[in-house]
Amino acid sequence: MPFGEQPAYLRVAGDLRKKIAEGALPPHARLPSQARIREEYGVSDTVALEARKVLMAEGLVEGRSGSGTYVRELPAPRRIVRTGYRSGDSSPFRQEQADESAKGTWESASEQEECSPEIAERLRIEPGERLMRTRYLFRVDGEPTMLSTSWEPLAVTGRTPVLLPEEGPLGGRGVVERMAAIDVVVDNVVEEVGARPGKAEETVALGGVPGHSVLVVARTYFAGGRPVETADVVVAADRYRISYHLPVK
Structure with a gap:
């Protein structure tokens, strides 16, 4: 295939995507049905099927059992504004909302566990060390919007008033x-933003479709170069x- 020329199924998907947009x-x-796509674009059944699969994978359409495939109504994207730490008594989850008029609530659950190799690398501790893991489900106006899981080493918070x-x-x-409050001065935070297919339990909890992509903010707080908390915001x-709104110094 010459450079720059698309496969037939991508050309068909692109035209249908344009019609949706x-x-x-x-x-x-x-x-349009598979037969209609085949006739309209002069392609094979295989090409028509693959084009429909592309649109489904992109989240533009959804299949309804016994009825067909329909264009999804996509929500207008909202912003999560990241401006660094702000003092005050509001939760960081509230601070992460772009819409200050939103009515945010959340559910949380904490439990101790052994540190996995992945989290141990982020916290610069040994796998198997004890952690406090806290899971959150954040809602705005009653709708699930954000998941977060944080991990704190018990070597830092154990036997203190801030354990939970x-x-x-x-x-x-x-x-x-x-x-x-326990004389640990946080002086730096690192955030890494990435995207991946959502796990089934994540997308279901967020009211989406399993397999669709999620954004993940991997955030780690440091005190004098030592990680004291790390979290994944999904x-x-x-x-x-x-x-990101960052000051210029």
Whole structure:
């Protein structure tokens, strides 16, 4: 195939994608059948099927059992604004919301566990060391929007008043203030943003379709070069954009 020339199924998918974007195939409209695609574009059944699969993988259409394939109504992406640490008594989860008028709530659950090799590398500790793991489900106006899992070494927080991130006198105040209460001064935070296919339990919890992509913010707080907390923040990639506002010094 000459350079720059697309396979037939991608050309068909591209034309259908354009029709969706321009409104010729609006939300909830039925996608042309495989036979119709074959006739309209002069392609084989295999090409027509592969083109439909591309649009489904991109999340533009969805199949309905016994009915056909329909154009999905895509939500307008919202922003998660990242501006660094802000002092105050609001939760960092609340701070991560772009819409200040949103009514944010969350559920959380903490439990101790042994550190996995992956998290041990991020926290610069040995695999098997004890951690406090806290899972969150964040909602805005009742709708699930964000998942987060954090890990804190018990070597740092064990036997202290801040052992549980969401309980005690500083529950919900965020890593920086909680650590300061036990004389651990957080002075740096590193965030790495990536995308991957969502795990089934993640996309279901977020109200999406299993297999669709998610954005993951892997965040680690440091105190004097020592990691004291690391977390994965997960959002649906088709619903959010992460916007960084960074000061210029």
